[in-house]
Amino acid sequence: MGISIDKSILAIITTNQKIVPAGTNVFHCESQQEMFEITKNLEAILDGIAHALKDDLFIIVKH
Amino acid sequence: MSDNHFIYPILLGVAVGTAIRIYMLKTDYRQYPSYLHGKVIHLALGFIAAGLGTIIVPAIIKEEYTAITFLTLAASQFRDVRNMERTTLQQVDMYELVGRGNTYIEGIAVAFEGRNYLVILTSFVTTAAYLYLNIWAALIAAIICFFICRKLMSGNRLKDIVEINYIEPHFEGAGLYVDNIYIMNIGLPERQKEVLKYGMGFILKPKNFNAKITISNLGQRQAILYDVSVALGVYRDSGTPALVPLAKRDLEDGRIGIFVLPQTKEIEKALKVIANVPILENAIRVPSRTLSQGKQEQ
The missing domain is CATH 3.30.1360 (Gyrase A; domain 2)
Incomplete structure (x- = not known):
């Protein structure tokens, strides 16, 4: 058993170029399609849940 | 009264107690599905409980009152059953896709402990009825106990x-x-x-x-x-x-x-x-x- 992090935002995926990284990794995407792809992969890799905050803003949260 | 008088009542008490335990093990298949070895453990403990419940009556008749204190031993023994169930289920729960949760586990563990006490009661009543009355009274007592156990063990849905x-x-x-x-x-x-x-x-x-x-x-x-x-x-x-x-x-x-x-x-x-x-x-x-x-x- 390794160390696991609970209830924290692991990554931010967005097409909004104004959002800048501030403590959390931000993945900037060109299109919404690319955003869905990256979110899907990150969800599986990080073992977290992808939540949509806005149409152009996704976060991966570990619960 | 020679010791031989006690043989049949004791055998009947143990048999009825164990049978009740088997019956109660069957009713909870959903909580405890297919663990064959788990079943063996509970049957063995049910047998021991039946033995303890039965022995009380001859002990009283023989005026061996201090012998009753072994019931305290039984109580601690069956509390261990509860701990055993709790630990096992908690360990297993970690690897379930959808876990039972601790409240459910605690409920199952308590049920397992409670069932052993019901077995003790059944065996005690059956043997007492046999020794003080006759075998028919004992069988009727066993059947009444069976219904009481069924009532006590079926909670609300x-x-x-x-x-x-x-x-x-x-x-x-x-x-x-x-x-x-x-x-x-x-x-x-x-x-x-x-x-x-x-x-x-x-x-x-x-x-x-x-x-x-x-x-x-x-x-x-x-x-x-x-x-x-x-x-x-x-x-x-x-x-x-x-x-x-x-x-x-x-x-x-x-x-x-x-x-x-x-x-x-x-x-x-x-x-x-x-x-x-x-x-x-x-x-x-x-x-x-x-x-x-x-x-x-x-």
Whole structure:
């Protein structure tokens, strides 16, 4: 058993170029399609849940 | 009275006690499904319990009153049964896709301990009836004990306290809803499609105030999710935390929205399973019986 992090935002995926990284990794995407792809992969890799905050803003949260 | 007089009553007491334990082991198959070795352990302990219960009567007749103190040994022995059950189930629970939850586990563990005491009681009564009356009285006593045990061991079911309705889950934006109860935020359109395809929603409407408090218990809700997942399978794997069955509460009126992802989408069967979920002893609340509540109602 390794160390696991609970209830924290692991990554931010967005097409909004104004959002800048501030403590959390931000993945900037060109299109919404690319955003869905990256979110899907990150969800599986990080073992977290992808939540949509806005149409152009996704976060991966570990619960 | 020679020692031989005791042989048949003791044998009968032990046999009846063990038989009762076997019967009670059968009734809880859903809680303790297929562990053959687990069954052997409980049969052996049931046999020991039956032996202890039986021996009390000859001990009294022989005026060996101090011998009764071995019952304290029995009590600590069967408390260990509870610990054993709890540890085993907690260990196993970590590797379930949908866990039982600690409240359910505690309920099962308590039931296992309680059953052994019922076996002791049955054996005691049967042997006493045999020795003081005759074998027919003993058999009648055994049958009465059988019905008492059955009554004591069958708790209430969910259908007694709630109305259950099927409702198709739906999305409002990224939010997943069952009726008007918010379940969770699922962002990816692909996941949303999966959830709508496999997901089932149920609304549990409590019949009274006590039921409202009882089903708000998190352990009780987990028990419902577990039972449905066992009966219908679960569309889930490790590494897909988004596909998790959840039960959320409507804060306004205490209704519970159940969201599950079964492998087979059989509404009738799911309704039946939910209706038969046991009400966990540790979740039962009867605030209406307390004085303060009575005053409030007046």
